[in-house]
Amino acid sequence: MTYPIVIYGHPLLRKVAEDIDQDYPGLDQIIADLFETMYSSEGVGLAAPQTGKSIRIFVIDCKPLAEDEPELADFKRVFINAHITEKSGDLKPMSEGCLSIPNLREEVNREGFIRIQYYDEKWQFHDESYTGFAARVIQHEYDHLDGILFTDRVSPLRRRLLKSRLTAISKGKFEVDYKTILYGQKIRFIT
Numbered sequence: 001m002t003y004p005i006v007i008y009g010h011p012l013l014r015k016v017a018e019d020i021d022q023d024y025p026g027l028d029q030i031i032a033d034l035f036e037t038m039y040s041s042e043g044v045g046l047a048a049p050q051t052g053k054s055i056r057i058f059v060i061d062c063k064p065l066a067e068d069e070p071e072l073a074d075f076k077r078v079f080i081n082a083h084i085t086e087k088s089g090d091l092k093p094m095s096e097g098c099l100s101i102p103n104l105r106e107e108v109n110r111e112g113f114i115r116i117q118y119y120d121e122k123w124q125f126h127d128e129s130y131t132g133f134a135a136r137v138i139q140h141e142y143d144h145l146d147g148i149l150f151t152d153r154v155s156p157l158r159r160r161l162l163k164s165r166l167t168a169i170s171k172g173k174f175e176v177d178y179k180t181i182l183y184g185q186k187i188r189f190i191t
Contacts, residue, residue, distance in 0.1 A: 001029075003037045003051035004179035008101045009170025011183065014147040017049050017056045019081045022123045024055070031078055031121050034059045041178040043099050045137050047144030050100050052181065056081045058141035062134065069133050078121040084142055086115035089131075096140060096150045102174040104165060108153045110136050 006012055020027070030053065038046035038059060047058035058079050062072035089112030097105040114135045117127045130138055140150060151162060168174070172182050 001033045001036065002040050002179065003033055004181040005037070005041060005099045005176075006050050006052055007169065007172075007174075007180050007182050008149065008151075008166055009183050010181070012049055012052060012054060013100060013144070013149060015049065015054050016147050017047075017054045017145040020055050020057070022119075028121070030055075030057065031059065035061065037178075041099050041176075045141040046099065047141045049144050049147075056145050058082065058144065060137055060141060062137060065133070072133060075134055079116070079138070079141070080119040080121070080123075082116055082118035082142055082145065084114050084116045084139070085127075086129075087111040087113065087139075089113040094136060096136075098140070098150055099178070100144075101149065101151060101166070101169060102176045102180075104151070104162070104169065106151060106154050106158065106162070108140075108150050110139050110153075114138060116142070 030048070034046050034048065034051065034057065037051060038061065044062050044064055045058060045060040048055045060075065060077050062069065062075040066073035091109035092112055093107045093109050095105045096108045112135060113129065113131050115127070115129045116138060119125055143149065151159065151166065154162070170182070
């Protein structure tokens, strides 16, 4: 099933998501649906809160980026109950976008190294380190679990300049090819 994407302005995107246990109802289907939704929306990562579920799960598949970043060709993961335990390295700017903030890209500074602990879809525990673009994608999706959006990480001046565009997005003034849901409204289909 393809979920609608929760759009900027919805309070669910600002909640800290809850850890779950391996008996969480429908977990395998939720994971499959997150991947399906991500692929149909042409994303490389998707967090459960972006689909209306305030649980600590996100999925990543960076294969579409492999032409520019060959080391990401096989970088496909499920992160359950993820917790970043370390960040370090110089802050590097890079343009980021988000399915929940359609048609907006901004330069975001992120650390080049992270260490993260999580469970995969088979409920195997991992304590891993990532660098470069993989670290950036993980940090972006991980932020969703803590109620943080990439626009929160731009400079205060830039945030003020984006305010009217973000307000317009929260009111549905955007065009995308995937299902969306705005706060206080039903699912809308835009094609």
